[in-house]
Amino acid sequence: MAAPPAPLSLSASALSARLRLAAPASRAATARRRGPMVVRAKIREIFMPALSSTMTEGKIVSWTAAEGDRVNKGDAVVVVESDKADMDVETFYDGIVAVVLVPAGESAPVGAPIALLAESDEDVALALAQAQALSSGQPQQASPPSDAAAPPAPPPPAEAPVAAPAPVAAGTKGIATPQAKKLAKQHRVDLAKVTGTGQFGRITPADVEAAAGIQPKPKVAPTPASAPVAAPSVKAVPQAAVLPPVPGATVVPFTAMQAAVSKNMVESLSVPTFRVGYPILTDKLDALYEKVKPKGVTMTVLLAKAVAMALAQYPVVYASCRDGSSFTYNSSINIAVAVAIDGGLITPVLEQADKLDIYLLSQKWKELVKKARAKQLQPNEYNSGTFTLSNLGMFGVDRFDAILPPGQGAIMAVGASKPTVVADKDGFFSVKNKMLVNVTADHRIVYGADLAAFLQTFAKIIEDPESLTL
Numbered sequence: 478m479a480a481p482p483a484p485l486s487l488s489a490s491a492l493s494a495r496l497r498l499a500a501p502a503s504r505a506a507t508a509r510r511r512g513p514m515v516v517r518a519k520i521r522e523i524f525m526p527a528l529s530s531t532m533t534e535g536k537i538v539s540w541t542a543a544e545g546d547r548v549n550k551g552d553a554v555v556v557v558e559s560d561k562a563d564m565d566v567e568t569f570y571d572g573i574v575a576v577v578l579v580p581a582g583e584s585a586p587v588g589a590p591i592a593l594l595a596e597s598d599e600d601v602a603l604a605l606a607q608a609q610a611l612s613s614g615q616p617q618q619a620s621p622p623s624d625a626a627a628p629p630a631p632p633p634p635a636e637a638p639v640a641a642p643a644p645v646a647a648g649t650k651g652i653a654t655p656q657a658k659k660l661a662k663q664h665r666v667d668l669a670k671v672t673g674t675g676q677f678g679r680i681t682p683a684d685v686e687a688a689a690g691i692q693p694k695p696k697v698a699p700t701p702a703s704a705p706v707a708a709p710s711v712k713a714v715p716q717a718a719v720l721p722p723v724p725g726a727t728v729v730p731f732t733a734m735q736a737a738v739s740k741n742m743v744e745s746l747s748v749p750t751f752r753v754g755y756p757i758l759t760d761k762l763d764a765l766y767e768k769v770k771p772k773g774v775t776m777t778v779l780l781a782k783a784v785a786m787a788l789a790q791y792p793v794v795y796a797s798c799r800d801g802s803s804f805t806y807n808s809s810i811n812i813a814v815a816v817a818i819d820g821g822l823i824t825p826v827l828e829q830a831d832k833l834d835i836y837l838l839s840q841k842w843k844e845l846v847k848k849a850r851a852k853q854l855q856p857n858e859y860n861s862g863t864f865t866l867s868n869l870g871m872f873g874v875d876r877f878d879a880i881l882p883p884g885q886g887a888i889m890a891v892g893a894s895k896p897t898v899v900a901d902k903d904g905f906f907s908v909k910n911k912m913l914v915n916v917t918a919d920h921r922i923v924y925g926a927d928l929a930a931f932l933q934t935f936a937k938i939i940e941d942p943e944s945l946t947l
Contacts, residue, residue, distance in 0.1 A: 519595065519596050519597075519600045519603060520575070520593055520594070520595055520596070520600060520603055520604050520607050521570050521572065521593070521594040521596075522590040522592075522593060522594070523554065523555070523566075523568060523590065523591055523592040523593070523594060524588055524589065524590055524591065525557070525579075525585045525586065525587050525588060525589050525590075525591050526557070526566055526587070527587045527588075528557060528559035528562070528564050528856060529559050529856045529860060531737060531740070531741075531860075532559045532587060533586065533587055534584050534585060534586045534587060534733075535557040535558060535559055535584065535585065535587065535733070536557065536558040536582070536583070536584040536732075536733055537555060537556075537557060537558075537579050537580065537581050537582065537583055537584070537585070537591065538556040538557065538558050538563050538581065539555070539556045539581050540554065540555050540556075540577060540580075540581055540592075541553050541554055541555060541556065541565070542554040542555070542574045543574065543577075544574050544575065544576065544577055545573065545574065545575075545601075546573070546574050547571075547572070547573050547574075548568050548571070548572065548573075548574060548594075549568075549571050550568060550569060550570055550571050551567050551568070552567060552568055553565035553566065553567050554566060554567065554568050554574065554592070555591065555592070558732075558733050558734075558852070559733060562823075562849075562852045562853060562854045562855075562859070563851075563852040563853065564853070564855075568594065570594055572594040572595055572596050572597075573594065573595045573596075573597070573598065573600075573601060574592060574593075574594060575592075575593045575594065575595035575600070575601045575604030575605065575608075576592060576593040576604050576605060576607075576608040577591070577592050578590055578591050578592055578593065578608060578611070579591040579592070584733075590611065593607060593608055653668050653671075653673070653679065653680035653681075653685075654675070654679060654680065654681055654682065656682045657680045657681055657682045657684065657685045660682050660685040660686065660689075661685045664685065664686075664689035664691070666685050666688050666689050668680060668685075670688070671684050671685060671688045672684065732820050732821060734820060734821035734822075734823070735820065735821050738821060738822055741882060741883050742880055744883045745880050745881050745882065745883055748881055748883075748919050748921075749919070749920045749921060750881050750917050750918060750919060750920060751917075751918060751920045751925070752878055752915055752916065752917050752918075753915070753916050753918070753925065753928045753929060753932065754876070754913055754914065754915045754916075755913070755914050755915075755916075755932040755933075755935075755936060756911055756912070756913055757911065757912055757913075757914060757935075757936045757939050757940065758899070758909050758910065758911055758939075758940050759894040759910045759911065759912050759939060759940075760909050760910050761939075761940060761941060761942055762779065762894075762939050762940075762942045763894065763910055765779070765942045765943075765945065765946070766779060769835065769946075772836065772839075773836075773839045773840070773843070774835050774836065774839045775839060775842065776868070776870075776871070777814060777842065777866075777868055778827075778835055778838045778839045778842050779835060779942070779945060780866060780868060780891060781812045781814060781827055781830050781838065781842075781866055782830060782831075782835050782838060782945050783935060783938045783939055783942070783945060784812055784830075784864065784866055784889060784935065785810045785812055785827075785830035785831035786831060786938055786944065786945070787931055787934040787935040787938055788810050788831070788864055788931070789810060789831050790931075790934055791927060791930065791931045791934070792806055792807075793806075793886070793922060793923060793927050794864070794886060794887050794918070794923055794927060794928065794931045795807055795810055795863040795864040795885075795886060795887070796863075796886050796922055796923075797863070797884055797885055797886050797919070797922070798886070798919055798921045798922045799884060801921070804922050807863040809828060809829050809861075809863065810829060810830055810831045810863060810864070811826050811827065811828045811829065811830065811861050811862050811863045811864070812826065812827045812830045812862065812863075812864055812865075812866055813825070813826045813827075813859070813861075813862025813863075813864070813865040813866070813882070813885075814826075814827065814842075814865070814866050814867075814868070815865065815866070815867040815868075815879075816846060816849050818849055818850055818852070819850075823849050823854065823859055824859055824862055824865060824882070825842075825845035825846065825848075825849050825854060825858060825859055826845075826857075826858055826859060826860075826861050826862045827841060827842060827845070828861060834946075834947075835945060835946065845858060862882070862885065863885065863886075864885060864886070864887060864888070864889075865879070865882055865885060865887075865888040865889070866888070866889050866891065867879045867888060867889065867890050867891065868891040869890070869891070869892065869893075870891050870892050870893035870894060870912060871893070872893075873893050874892055874893060875892045875893050875895060875913060876890075876892040876913040876915060877890050877892065877915065878890060878915050878917060879915070879917050880917065881917045881918070881919060885919075886918060886919050886922055886923050887916055887917065887918040887919065887923055887928070888916070888917050888918075889914055889915070889916050890914065890915045890916070890917070891912065891914050892912050892913045892914065892915075893912060894910045894911065894912040895910065895911065895912070896908050896909070896910055896911075897909060897910070897911040899911065914932070914935070916928055916931075916932065
């Protein structure tokens with residue numbers, strides 16, 4: 478006969494242990510019944526992106542996604558015109574384009590919302606309400622700065638004089654500086670009746686002069702004399718741009734690109750520049766160009782390659798001065814070439830031009846020009862230049878000076894190659910093709926001897942251009 482089961486008994490410690498094990502399981506079961514707690518944003522904002530380091534606002538060229546369209550993460554939803562190019566802007570989320578806040582043709586500052594993305598169809602109405610709140614809430618965003626106008630700021634200065642050492646009462650005879658004692662003797666002032674205002678109540682010469690009724694001499698500060706000299710030089714250029722309207726004239730606002738060019742040109746005026754010109758014979762270069770032209774090599778590419786080869790020997794010429802007190806030596810020779818496009822000017826960059834042959838450079842240049850004319854250049858394709866080349870020789874211009882772009886050390890202006898009568902070292906005259914190049918450089922880092930040596934090397938490469946094909 479089987480023994481009866483033992484009675485069930487648990488100690489207090491064992492019971493509490495089982496309860497502790499059961500509690501997490503109970504909470505987990507409850508969580509499974511309730512479902513996972515996920516916080517999701519029903520409405521998301523599409524912001525105006527910063528497409529370049531100098532971009533402060535962008536203009537909407539067109540919306541590729543209309544209101545009501547469903548988009549996925551990575552889809553291009555809008556085309557934005559920056560200060561240099563038109564670029565597709567992608568969305569980072571899935572959803573429905575509920576509201577377009579900035580229509581095509583209008584501009585918005587960087588970081589401002591330009592559209593609202595709803596998570597589902599049911600959230601579109603919520604997005605519309607949020608759009609109305611954004612439009613009505615703009616005046617409210619200006620109120621915090623007005624509240625934070627810092628009225629408490631004046632009290633601290635008011636307390637400063639109170640914190641100064643308090644004057645010591647009269648009767649402190651002998652507690653005076655040597656100069657104060659000397660003045661007291663000269664003006665017959667009793668120091669026992671003078672109240673000291675110096676440290677720890679010490680009597681100063683000013684206290685003695687005040688007791689004698691002598692007016693203090695006005696002090697002329699040297700700083701105000703130098704301040705007016707520097708101030709007008711910085712702000713004179715922007716103020717001079719304000720001119721009265723001409724009767725009958727039509728005012729056309731700058732495009733984003735034209736505004737960027739204007740800003741850069743004004744900034745360049747603050748850089749101390751100098752210019753050096755150099756004549757170069759181009760007969761052999763012209764002959765080489767006729768040979769490689771059928772292979773798609775342009776004269777611009779040949780010049781860019783020659784510049785890059787010469788720059789490799791003079792790093793200071795493609796350096797820059799960005800803080801006004803130091804050299805910035807660049808690791809790559811990136812030749813920016815000025816290109817005129819419809820409504821502006823842009824400088825596509827041939828990166829590491831010294832390391833590529835003329836045929837690879839030509840292929841890359843064609844791609845850059847095509848993208849530049851379509852305003853599809855990426856930021857690194859137009860803002861990474863370390864030296865700029867501007868060629869107006871193709872238009873018959875014999876010589877000109879170029880304006881130094883901000884952030885670079887030098888820019889070369891190339892004129893046309895024209896037949897010129899020249900004399901050799903033996904005194905014989907002949908007609909040869911000659912072009913003039915002018916280089917504008919930042920005199921803070923590039924000196925005349927540096928630029929002259931660079932131009933001599935550049936001229937040798939142009940006048941004996943076989944090394945360009947290696």
